[in-house]
Amino acid sequence: MPQTNLRSATRYGTRPTMKDVAARAGVGLKTVSRVVNGEPGVTPETERRVQEAIDALGFRRNDSARVLRKGRTASIGLVLEDLADPFYGPLSRSVEEVARAHGALLINGSSAEDPDREQELVLALCARRVDGLVVIPAGDDHRYLEPELKAGVATVFVDRPAGHIDADVVLSDNFGGARDGVAHLIAHGHRRIGFIGDMPRIHTAAERLRGYRAAMEDAGIPVADAWMSLGVTDPERVRRAAEEMLSGPDPVTAVFAGNNRVTVTVVRVLAEQTRSVALVGFDDIELADLLRPGVTVVAQDAADIGRTAAERLFRQLDGTLVAPERIELPTRLITRGSGELPPAD
Amino acid sequence: MPQTNLRSATRYGTRPTMKDVAARAGVGLKTVSRVVNGEPGVTPETERRVQEAIDALGFRRNDSARVLRKGRTASIGLVLEDLADPFYGPLSRSVEEVARAHGALLINGSSAEDPDREQELVLALCARRVDGLVVIPAGDDHRYLEPELKAGVATVFVDRPAGHIDADVVLSDNFGGARDGVAHLIAHGHRRIGFIGDMPRIHTAAERLRGYRAAMEDAGIPVADAWMSLGVTDPERVRRAAEEMLSGPDPVTAVFAGNNRVTVTVVRVLAEQTRSVALVGFDDIELADLLRPGVTVVAQDAADIGRTAAERLFRQLDGTLVAPERIELPTRLITRGSGELPPAD
DNA sequence: CCCGAGCCTGACAACGTTGTCCAGGTTCTA
DNA sequence: TAGAACCTGGACAACGTTGTCAGGCTCGGG
Numbered sequence: 001m002p003q004t005n006l007r008s009a010t011r012y013g014t015r016p017t018m019k020d021v022a023a024r025a026g027v028g029l030k031t032v033s034r035v036v037n038g039e040p041g042v043t044p045e046t047e048r049r050v051q052e053a054i055d056a057l058g059f060r061r062n063d064s065a066r067v068l069r070k071g072r073t074a075s076i077g078l079v080l081e082d083l084a085d086p087f088y089g090p091l092s093r094s095v096e097e098v099a100r101a102h103g104a105l106l107i108n109g110s111s112a113e114d115p116d117r118e119q120e121l122v123l124a125l126c127a128r129r130v131d132g133l134v135v136i137p138a139g140d141d142h143r144y145l146e147p148e149l150k151a152g153v154a155t156v157f158v159d160r161p162a163g164h165i166d167a168d169v170v171l172s173d174n175f176g177g178a179r180d181g182v183a184h185l186i187a188h189g190h191r192r193i194g195f196i197g198d199m200p201r202i203h204t205a206a207e208r209l210r211g212y213r214a215a216m217e218d219a220g221i222p223v224a225d226a227w228m229s230l231g232v233t234d235p236e237r238v239r240r241a242a243e244e245m246l247s248g249p250d251p252v253t254a255v256f257a258g259n260n261r262v263t264v265t266v267v268r269v270l271a272e273q274t275r276s277v278a279l280v281g282f283d284d285i286e287l288a289d290l291l292r293p294g295v296t297v298v299a300q301d302a303a304d305i306g307r308t309a310a311e312r313l314f315r316q317l318d319g320t321l322v323a324p325e326r327i328e329l330p331t332r333l334i335t336r337g338s339g340e341l342p343p344a345d
Numbered sequence: 346m347p348q349t350n351l352r353s354a355t356r357y358g359t360r361p362t363m364k365d366v367a368a369r370a371g372v373g374l375k376t377v378s379r380v381v382n383g384e385p386g387v388t389p390e391t392e393r394r395v396q397e398a399i400d401a402l403g404f405r406r407n408d409s410a411r412v413l414r415k416g417r418t419a420s421i422g423l424v425l426e427d428l429a430d431p432f433y434g435p436l437s438r439s440v441e442e443v444a445r446a447h448g449a450l451l452i453n454g455s456s457a458e459d460p461d462r463e464q465e466l467v468l469a470l471c472a473r474r475v476d477g478l479v480v481i482p483a484g485d486d487h488r489y490l491e492p493e494l495k496a497g498v499a500t501v502f503v504d505r506p507a508g509h510i511d512a513d514v515v516l517s518d519n520f521g522g523a524r525d526g527v528a529h530l531i532a533h534g535h536r537r538i539g540f541i542g543d544m545p546r547i548h549t550a551a552e553r554l555r556g557y558r559a560a561m562e563d564a565g566i567p568v569a570d571a572w573m574s575l576g577v578t579d580p581e582r583v584r585r586a587a588e589e590m591l592s593g594p595d596p597v598t599a600v601f602a603g604n605n606r607v608t609v610t611v612v613r614v615l616a617e618q619t620r621s622v623a624l625v626g627f628d629d630i631e632l633a634d635l636l637r638p639g640v641t642v643v644a645q646d647a648a649d650i651g652r653t654a655a656e657r658l659f660r661q662l663d664g665t666l667v668a669p670e671r672i673e674l675p676t677r678l679i680t681r682g683s684g685e686l687p688p689a690d
Numbered sequence: 691c692c693c694g695a696g697c698c699t700g701a702c703a704a705c706g707t708t709g710t711c712c713a714g715g716t717t718c719t720a
Numbered sequence: 721t722a723g724a725a726c727c728t729g730g731a732c733a734a735c736g737t738t739g740t741c742a743g744g745c746t747c748g749g750g
Contacts, residue, residue: 014496015496017735017736017737018736018737019736022700027699027700028699028700028701029700029701029736029737030699030700030701030702030738030739031698031699031700033737033738034698034699036737037738041697041698041699042698042699043697043698043699046698046699057492058491058492058493058495058496059492060468060471060472060492060493061472061736061737062413062472062474062735062736062737063472063473063474063737064409064412064413064418064473064474064735064736064737065409065413065705065735065736065737065738066736066737066738067409067705067737068407068409068410068413068704068705068706068707068735068736068737068738069704069705069736069737069738069739070705070737070738071705073409075452075473082438083428083434083435083437083438083441084434084435084437084438084439084648085434086431086434086631088434089428089429089430089431089433089434090428090429092428092429093427093428093429093455094429096428096453096454096455105452105454105469105470105473106452106453106454107420107450107451107452107453108441108451108452108453109441109450109451110438110441123405124450125450126405127405127406127407127408128408128409128420128450129407129408129409146403147402147403147404147405148403148405150403151359151360151403264631264632267632267635268635271635285631285632286431286609286630286631286632287609287612287630287631287632287633287636288632290612290613290616290636291632291635291636292637303429362705362706362707363706363707364706367730372729372730373729373730373731374706374707374730374731375708375709375729375730375731375732376728376729376730378707378708378709379729381707382708386727386728386729387728387729388727388728388729391728391729406706406707407705407706407707408707409705409706409707410705410706410707410708410735411706411707411708412707412735413705413706413707413708413734413735413736413737414706414707414708414709414734414735415707415708415735416735
């Protein structure tokens with residue numbers, strides 16, 4: 001009869017270990033390890049016995065112990081702003097696909113645009129010894145990552161550059177995209193063009209604002225303060241900002257929306273207007289082609305950004321990469337109607 | 346600010362341990378542990394010295410070792426179909442929020458609707474010893490989870506029940522929602538109503554189909570095979586299916602779309618039709634209210650589903666829960682115009 | 691018949707942390 | 721002032737796995 005082991009697999013809440021498997025199969029611990037990892041040097045007969053014991057006990061290797069021994073976790077972390085945002089879903093998914101191709105799992109966390117929470121998340125991931133990090137920064141100082149980088153944690157920043165450290169970054173050409181979008185409106189005859197965007201302390205928002213200003217300046221159009229709304233994100237305030245620009249003595253004839261959430265709200269506001277107002281938005285939005293008029297946007301490819309960042313991450317881990325680099329991906333202007341409306345003065 | 350190139354730093358790939366910290370601070374190993382974990386029994390002066398050493402070395406506790414010792418990882422796994430789908434983003438986010446409230450991280454993986462990949466992911470998560478699992482099943486046999494459940498891994502299924510094992514499940518009232526949606530069309534005078542949905546081997550698809558049939562039967566309307574398209578998901582084939590239903594000798598006057606992706610494609614097809622065709626879709630879609638007509642949908646609250654599932658998961662871990670349960674959340678019919686169009690024969 | 695080579699197998703240490711337990715010192719009480 | 725209670729700090733084992741290394745076996749050639 002088999003001896004009753006207090007730590008046997010049958011006890012609720014306890015899991016069988018290689019030792020248990022070894023005991024049951026009547027072999028040594030290391031032999032089980034060899035079978036589990038497909039290492040050579042095990043007789044087919046022995047392997048069969050071990051496999052039988054594994055199945056019978058429902059053994060599953062404990063990766064925590066494995067990681068402790070081997071030093072690599074085969075997992076990477078992704079810290080983004082909000083997974084519920086339609087921009088980040090595809091991004092996360094494409095990072096996951098690349099990770100999967102390298103046999104790694106993805107842990108992700110939402111910073112909710114809060115620098116403290118970003119740091120908390122990143123450090124939690126580091127404590128778990130992720131092999132690499134993809135970070136969409138919320139804060140603007142990342143010196144807290146220095147020890148991690150020094151320890152060899154591969155790191156790629158996305159969407160916004162890192163603060164005060166030298167690291168890879170993958171981002172869209174926010175400046176150029178915004179400039180082109182605004183220039184597109186100008187080309188269609190607009191001069192009084194509104195801009196609604198996020199706080200300029202956010203890099204993307206600042207760059208897009210810069211693009212707006214550049215396009216206006218290139219066209220020799222002085223910008224009125226009343227045409228700009230910065231740091232406004234929640235629907236209610238975006239709505240108010242848009243309505244203000246559209247009323248008053250000198251109303252705008254076109255609006256450039258600084259991100260997808262702003263665009264959606266502006267579309268709602270414009271739908272209520274009697275006057276026709278042109279609109280170009282940054283970021284594509286689903287169903288934009290089905291609206292009347294279709295929404296013209298400056299699109300960035302979230303999946304492409306994620307893939308590029310993740311591939312770079314794994315090249316860091318391969319040791320293929322040395323110097324940090326800044327990779328800027330182009331945006332694409334998609335004309336669907338709303339950006340081609342003529343000014344209605 | 347000075348930027349340091351950390352990739353070329355020395356001691357690449359090695360991290361300080363508590364032992365290193367202890368040596369530098371001139372104290373014992375366990376004292377460092379106490380400081381790191383905020384345990385009592387350390388003089389302020391000693392604590393200061395330890396903290397100094399920690400900062401100087403950039404020490405970060407290795408959670409792998411911690412997990413190995415403590416047995417809990419403070420992380421949960423979420424296996425879903427595709428994070429890029431707008432239904433799953435909010436779901437994942439709400440699971441993450443609940444996890445965060447319990448001090449846990451979230452690891453998620455996309456199964457791409459492939460049973461093998463689901464199993465592979467789930468087992469990888471178990472090997473990492475996640476404390477709990479939220480699974481949106483792709484396959485229909487989950488007996489492979491038995492050893493895990495026995496070992497105490499908390500598990501909640503979402504959206505579809507588990508196959509061949511007894512486990513918690515949180516899902517929408519797919520049957521009732523679809524029945525109500527179709528009944529809504531019938532109430533507006535439609536009799537020839539099309540149904541486009543996913544493969545009936547998927548639980549939600551089967552339930553929604555059942556709801557469609559029930560509503561039709563309740564109204565005494567016999568269903569023609571030509572009105573139903575099952576197992577069709579990709580846009581191109583959905584388009585063809587819709588076009589077929591809308592042409593021919595006995596065309597449908599209304600369509601019930603079985604999920605958000607189908608709805609989007611059907612909206613596109615209907616926009617091209619000269620005839621007005623009514624539409625009700627399962628799942629809400631963004632901007633549905635801005636289309637003309639607005640899209641009437643049977644909405645399920647993804648965030649609520651995720652929250653409910655995650656809370657139940659943590660109640661399992663608390664030990665508050667014993668018997669597995671099936672929790673069905675109600676759907677909501679949101680009328681926006683497309684479902685209230687009269688039949689145009 | 692013996693020896694070396696080659697193959698399987700298992701004992702043991704180590705990974706970095708935490709729990710247990712005890713030593714040594716200080717303070718309080720009788 | 722002795723003794724007890726208390727406090728701080730450290731030595732040591734254990735968590736489950738993998739790398740190292742050595743022992744034992746078989747087999748073939750000299």
